[in-house]
Amino acid sequence: MSGGRDIDALIEMMAKLPGLGPRSARRAVLQLVRKRELLLMPLADLMQQVAITTRECTRCGNLGEGPLCLICLDMKRNGSELCVVEDVADLWAMERSGTFKGRYHVLGGTLSALDAIGPEELRIPELVNRVAEEGTEEVILALNATVDGQTTAHYIAEQLEGSVRLTSLAQGVPIGGELDYLDDGTITAALRARKDI
Numbered sequence: 023m024s025g026g027r028d029i030d031a032l033i034e035m036m037a038k039l040p041g042l043g044p045r046s047a048r049r050a051v052l053q054l055v056r057k058r059e060l061l062l063m064p065l066a067d068l069m070q071q072v073a074i075t076t077r078e079c080t081r082c083g084n085l086g087e088g089p090l091c092l093i094c095l096d097m098k099r100n101g102s103e104l105c106v107v108e109d110v111a112d113l114w115a116m117e118r119s120g121t122f123k124g125r126y127h128v129l130g131g132t133l134s135a136l137d138a139i140g141p142e143e144l145r146i147p148e149l150v151n152r153v154a155e156e157g158t159e160e161v162i163l164a165l166n167a168t169v170d171g172q173t174t175a176h177y178i179a180e181q182l183e184g185s186v187r188l189t190s191l192a193q194g195v196p197i198g199g200e201l202d203y204l205d206d207g208t209i210t211a212a213l214r215a216r217k218d219i
Contacts, residue, residue: 083128083145084113093126100124102159106149106178108132108166116164127152132170133177146178153186160187167193
């Protein structure tokens, strides 16, 4: 690179962000520097503010500015439904859909023997306690359809068996999906989750 030490360091740091490689990071930094007053300075101020004020919600694991996030503070949410997700990005994706009006529980990952991630490294004990203490009627396991995601779902189901209704998201053909482009696992899941018309 050739923009000077500070610019090169910024490009290198931005290239570490998901979805940005060195080329995209270079373009982003150039745009920020060119529009210093409009983009760079406000972005720097916002990043500093977020670094100071953002914290993990003590109840669900979402991000917020206080001990509890806005979702946990919202008394209009259905407290009897608890949707379990792997990480905050999954929670935000569910919220974008606008269809789920219950509460969430962020695990912080999935069980993985290879990476030595057990239940204690995740927020599974907190989940079990929440279900017992909050009068939860249904736990929706909205975990990714990966081996680790499914292993985690089975473990949670074992821990909560008999104490609450357990459901999972339907899996299969996405809206607008063409069978020819789907992998075998998706087609198999779609066949197993078929419903009456």
